[in-house]
Amino acid sequence: MSYSDKVLDHYENPRNVGALEAGDASVGTGMVGAPACGDVMKLQIKVNADGIIEEARFKTYGCGSAIASSSLVTEWVKGKTLDQALEIKNTAIAEELALPPVKIHCSILAEDAIKAAVADYRNKHEVVDAGYAACNPTAA
Amino acid sequence: MPQVPIYLDYSATTPIDPRVAEQMIPYLTEKFGNPASRSHAFGWDADKAVELAREEVAGLVNCDPKEIVWTSGATESDNLAIKGAAQFYKGKGKHLITVRTEHKAVLDPMRELERQGFEVTYLDPEPDGLLDLEKFRAAIRPDTILASVMHVNNEIGVIQDIDTIGELCRAKGVLFHVDAAQSTGKAPIDLARMKVDLMSFSAHKTYGPKGVGALYVRRKPRVRLEAQMHGGGHERGMRSGTLATHQIVGMGAAFRIAAEEMATENERIRYLRDRLWVGLNTLDEVHLNGDMLRRVPHNLNASFNFVEGESLMMAIKDLAVSSGSACTSASLEPSYVLKALGRNDELAHSSIRFSIGRFTTEQEIDYAVQLLHKHVGKLRDLSPLWDMHCAGVDLNTVQWAAH
Numbered sequence: 001m002s003y004s005d006k007v008l009d010h011y012e013n014p015r016n017v018g019a020l021e022a023g024d025a026s027v028g029t030g031m032v033g034a035p036a037c038g039d040v041m042k043l044q045i046k047v048n049a050d051g052i053i054e055e056a057r058f059k060t061y062g063c064g065s066a067i068a069s070s071s072l073v074t075e076w077v078k079g080k081t082l083d084q085a086l087e088i089k090n091t092a093i094a095e096e097l098a099l100p101p102v103k104i105h106c107s108i109l110a111e112d113a114i115k116a117a118v119a120d121y122r123n124k125h126e127v128v129d130a131g132y133a134a135c136n137p138t139a140a
Numbered sequence: 141m142p143q144v145p146i147y148l149d150y151s152a153t154t155p156i157d158p159r160v161a162e163q164m165i166p167y168l169t170e171k172f173g174n175p176a177s178r179s180h181a182f183g184w185d186a187d188k189a190v191e192l193a194r195e196e197v198a199g200l201v202n203c204d205p206k207e208i209v210w211t212s213g214a215t216e217s218d219n220l221a222i223k224g225a226a227q228f229y230k231g232k233g234k235h236l237i238t239v240r241t242e243h244k245a246v247l248d249p250m251r252e253l254e255r256q257g258f259e260v261t262y263l264d265p266e267p268d269g270l271l272d273l274e275k276f277r278a279a280i281r282p283d284t285i286l287a288s289v290m291h292v293n294n295e296i297g298v299i300q301d302i303d304t305i306g307e308l309c310r311a312k313g314v315l316f317h318v319d320a321a322q323s324t325g326k327a328p329i330d331l332a333r334m335k336v337d338l339m340s341f342s343a344h345k346t347y348g349p350k351g352v353g354a355l356y357v358r359r360k361p362r363v364r365l366e367a368q369m370h371g372g373g374h375e376r377g378m379r380s381g382t383l384a385t386h387q388i389v390g391m392g393a394a395f396r397i398a399a400e401e402m403a404t405e406n407e408r409i410r411y412l413r414d415r416l417w418v419g420l421n422t423l424d425e426v427h428l429n430g431d432m433l434r435r436v437p438h439n440l441n442a443s444f445n446f447v448e449g450e451s452l453m454m455a456i457k458d459l460a461v462s463s464g465s466a467c468t469s470a471s472l473e474p475s476y477v478l479k480a481l482g483r484n485d486e487l488a489h490s491s492i493r494f495s496i497g498r499f500t501t502e503q504e505i506d507y508a509v510q511l512l513h514k515h516v517g518k519l520r521d522l523s524p525l526w527d528m529h530c531a532g533v534d535l536n537t538v539q540w541a542a543h
Binding site for chain 1: 446447448450454465474484485486489521522523524526527535540541
């Protein structure tokens with residue numbers, strides 16, 4: 001499998017790796033995927049008083065495309081409102097990284113990670129999200 | 141630093157030994173005759189070379205050269221053996237036995253036979269990759285005509301007990317086929333002693349050329365096959381098609397060298413493999429796949445838990461290795477061999493196969509160890525699963541969002 005230069009760049013120099021304090025009210029955490037499927041993404045966003053995402057962090061278990069997709073979305077969500085972040089579509093991620101068809105699911109997972117992180121933040125603030133159940137694996 | 145990339149994928153294929161290539165070349169140019177041409181010296185020379193190669197192949201596995209049939213490779217040999225025997229003996233019964241960890245070149249012909257109305261029992265190996273012989277014995281039925289068990293597994297390198305399985309089959313009148321593509325030059329084969337009826341060989345796994353292989357077909361007691369390739373009646377009608385003299389010469393030379401050198405070569409390779417394992421085993425959460433003792437010295441298959449195999453291969457791109465990760469296959473399914481051992485999906489996704497060979501050096505092994513130490517750590521720093529593991533979370537109790 002040969003990767004695009006952008007995938008290789010994100011893979012070799014991943015942006016915003018790490019964790020934010022999950023218990024903090026300003027932080028939303030999304031964890032999507034499953035080890036059995038070969039990829040798990042954890043995306044965290046920190047939202048300021050104006051409703052803008054000012055920080056994002058990720059950790060990903062998965063192939064190079066999964067790591068690159070999550071690294072990319074941490075860059076993309078920064079500076080956006082929650083609604084703007086939810087507009088990021090997997091097709092845009094796949095296009096930016098020139099993912100081959102067999103790796104499209106990595107971009108879908110990255111989109112899901114944004115949705116899950118936003119849903120978690122909104123749950124904390126008792127804003128009912130339109131139907132997306134936040135994934136909170138550690139609670140099980 | 142050694143020259144990179146470093147080839148540690150000798151179970152996928154091997155380079156042609158330069159001594160082998162040298163012997164092949166004249167048969168591409170001046171000695172180009174068709175070995176089936178009986179009327180002139182060009183044909184006689186080619187035929188002589190083919191028959192010498194047949195003796196060389198027979199020499200490595202201790203059989204009569206007349207029992208060797210040339211094919212295009214182990215896949216064709218497996219197809220000819222399994223479908224050819226099943227179709228010839230279907231009057232006696234329509235049941236076959238094999239193992240879930242066989243190569244696709246055995247499993248797919250079995251599937252095809254199922255479509256033709258045969259019934260196949262697929263046995264699960266034990267967690268160490270080896271077959272429980274009692275389970276094998278219990279699977280034999282009055283209508284069983286053929287069993288197929290590989291000698292050495294291509295992914296985990298474990299060596300099945302072919303001697304005992306052969307005895308069980310012979311006692312019950314069941315034909316026994318063995319895929320030996322991965323064992324020539326690595327594990328001893330003695331067909332005078334082993335009760336094997338059909339055995340598949342490949343040249344390119346043993347420093348010979350790609351595109352040539354052989355099938356051993358026992359003469360005493362005689363084994364009959366329905367040909368799968370019809371034409372000029374070459375190879376006593378079992379496999380028609382003009383013989384590829386240069387390829388066959390290469391296979392003969394490669395097998396002769398293997399016979400001469402395997403004892404000393406395998407000790408050197410075992411030292412390198414053990415050095416690799418000692419080096420890698422100091423990492424946390426590294427799991428060996430398959431039994432370590434009943435294994436060819438060339439193979440090491442390990443799972444680096446909480447690190448996905450394909451991303452690890454990207455990180456260690458100076459090493460040419462292979463992975464059981466789904467991401468390296470078109471199917472998105474992790475290795476069926478590791479899953480048949482009862483390994484969970486995570487460990488199958490995290491597996492790397494290192495296969496060592498004739499041209500591997502100690503310096504290369506040391507470099508590989510160093511590279512893995514560096515990158516496994518880096519990828520674990522990126523892994524949410526590693527964080528959870530370090531925080532004491534049992535990943536098996538986590539409810540994952542399926543996708």
